[in-house]
Amino acid sequence: MRVLTGLQPSGDLHIGNYFGAIKPMIEAQNENEMFIFIANYHAMTSSQEGKNLRTNTLKAAAAFLSLGINPQKSIFWLQSDVKEVVELYWILSQFTPMGLLERAHSYKDKIAKGLNASHGLFSYPVLMAADILLFDSQIVPVGKDQIQHVEIARDIALKVNNTWGEIFTLPQAKINEEVAVVVGTDGAKMSKSYKNTIDIFADEKTLKKQISTITTDSTPLEEPKNWQNCKIFSLAKLFLNSEEQEELKKRYEKGAEGYGHFKIFLNEIINAYFKEAKEKYENFLANPQELEFYLEQGANKARKIAKEKMQKIYEKIGL
Ligand code: AMP
Ligand code: TRP
Numbered sequence: 001m002r003v004l005t006g007l008q009p010s011g012d013l014h015i016g017n018y019f020g021a022i023k024p025m026i027e028a029q030n031e032n033e034m035f036i037f038i039a040n041y042h043a044m045t046s047s048q049e050g051k052n053l054r055t056n057t058l059k060a061a062a063a064f065l066s067l068g069i070n071p072q073k074s075i076f077w078l079q080s081d082v083k084e085v086v087e088l089y090w091i092l093s094q095f096t097p098m099g100l101l102e103r104a105h106s107y108k109d110k111i112a113k114g115l116n117a118s119h120g121l122f123s124y125p126v127l128m129a130a131d132i133l134l135f136d137s138q139i140v141p142v143g144k145d146q147i148q149h150v151e152i153a154r155d156i157a158l159k160v161n162n163t164w165g166e167i168f169t170l171p172q173a174k175i176n177e178e179v180a181v182v183v184g185t186d187g188a189k190m191s192k193s194y195k196n197t198i199d200i201f202a203d204e205k206t207l208k209k210q211i212s213t214i215t216t217d218s219t220p221l222e223e224p225k226n227w228q229n230c231k232i233f234s235l236a237k238l239f240l241n242s243e244e245q246e247e248l249k250k251r252y253e254k255g256a257e258g259y260g261h262f263k264i265f266l267n268e269i270i271n272a273y274f275k276e277a278k279e280k281y282e283n284f285l286a287n288p289q290e291l292e293f294y295l296e297q298g299a300n301k302a303r304k305i306a307k308e309k310m311q312k313i314y315e316k317i318g319l
Contacts, residue, residue: 002169003032004137006039006079006128009053009060014197015270016182016190018067019238024176025141026068034074035135035302036064041079041086042128045121046110062291063201066280071294079131081299084306088130089123091317095159096126100152106145129153133160134306136169147173164316182238185214187231198235200274201281211267216259224255232262239269 005025013022028034040057047053057078069076079085101107104125111117125148132140132153140150150173157168181189184196191197198210214232219225227233227249237245248265251257284291 001032001138002035002136003028003139003141003174004035004132004135004171005141006037006042006131007060007064008039009043009056011056011192012197012199012201013063014190014192014199015235015238016184016197018200019182020176020179021141021143022064022067024179028141029068029070029073032139035137036069036074036076037079037082037131037298037302038064038077039079039131042124045118045124046115058288058291059285061295062281062284065291065294066277066284067200068277071298075298075301076294077298077302078295081295082134082302082306084303084310085127085130085134087310088134088313089127091313092126092129092133092156092160093123095156095163096123096129096152100155101125104152105148125149125152126156129156132171133157133168134309135302136309137171138169139174140171141174141176144175147175167312167316183231183234185210185231187215198270201278204271207270208267211263211270214263214266219259221258222255225252225259227252230259230262232259232266236262236266236269239273 025034025036038057038060040053043053043056061076061078065071065076101122107122107124110121115121128149129152132150133156140153142150150171154170154172157170160168161170184190184194185198186194186196188194188196196213199206202210214235216230216232217226230252233248233252236248240248248262251262
């Protein structure tokens with residue numbers, strides 16, 4: 001299957017992102033033809049601060065490569081390195097009824113949150129359709145909030161195909177239903193907007209601080225504790241195999257340790273799990289030539305496919 005996904009360079013990644021989206025994507029590389037890009041054109045709709053966007057884009061690329069996107073297995077690039085997508089966006093705009101975009105929830109939600117009602121924000125789904133259709137993507141893994149955008153891409157593809165014949169593959173959104181919601185330090189869904197995250201690339205001090213804010217009950221140190229509804233346990237579980245989980249349950253039931261001890265344990269396992277990725281990440285940022293090499297390699301592969309597709313479209317549209 002040809003699977004394509006765009007990742008917004010939106011700052012610090014947390015372990016909810018990791019278990020909910022990144023890990024499944026890394027694993028999917030073994031069975032699929034994966035196309036993965038950093039959606040820096042899309043990020044412009046929320047901020048036009050060039051310096052920030054450039055830094056966040058490189059950080060996101062470094063993060064995904066160090067967490068396990070393999071540039072030998074997958075095509076990985078920066079959206080802005082394949083300019084054909086903007087050209088296709090304009091061509092697709094001719095096939096996009098206003099009503100289709102007016103119904104987009106994401107646009108309405110962003111306006112309600114105070115973003116400017118710009119044309120860029122309004123036409124965001126058309127650029128996303130161009131990302132998807134340019135590469136004949138079959139499957140598009142997305143979060144729930146993006147399903148409608150994939151449906152819009154499909155509607156646009158149908159309209160074009162009705163006019164020009166079968167030029168585009170019809171994409172299908174895919175939600176990863178198996179992955180459970182990762183809880184944050186306060187027990188709600190881990191999310192940047194709730195400020196309850198534990199960040200993957202946090203420095204030691206920040207990580208310790210984030211873990212220290214996990215709320216617990218007030219069972220005294222020497223009493224047995226309930227792992228079933230302990231947030232420390234549910235976070236630790238993500239990093240442990242079943243044997244290790246049993247051991248941790250026993251420590252809870254024994255009642256010789258306090259929540260402070262379990263927080264220290266959680267800190268250790270998170271550190272150990274991401275140690276290698278963190279080192280790679282720091283290396284990429286300190287030595288951007290290597291990062292740029294991978295991005296250029298990815299862009300070349302993506303551009304080749306994009307150019308071939310555009311040739312067919314130029315004929316149809318008269319360019
Ligand atoms: P966001 O930047 O919040 O849209 O998150 C990007 C993706 O990460 C989402 O589409 C989800 O698949 C995943 N994700 C984010 N937060 C969580 C969470 N707390 N638990 C599981 N998955 C999450
Ligand atoms: N809009 C997506 C998001 O905010 C990112 C994105 C851009 C994307 N282009 C895409 C996702 C194409 C999938 C396919 O998460």
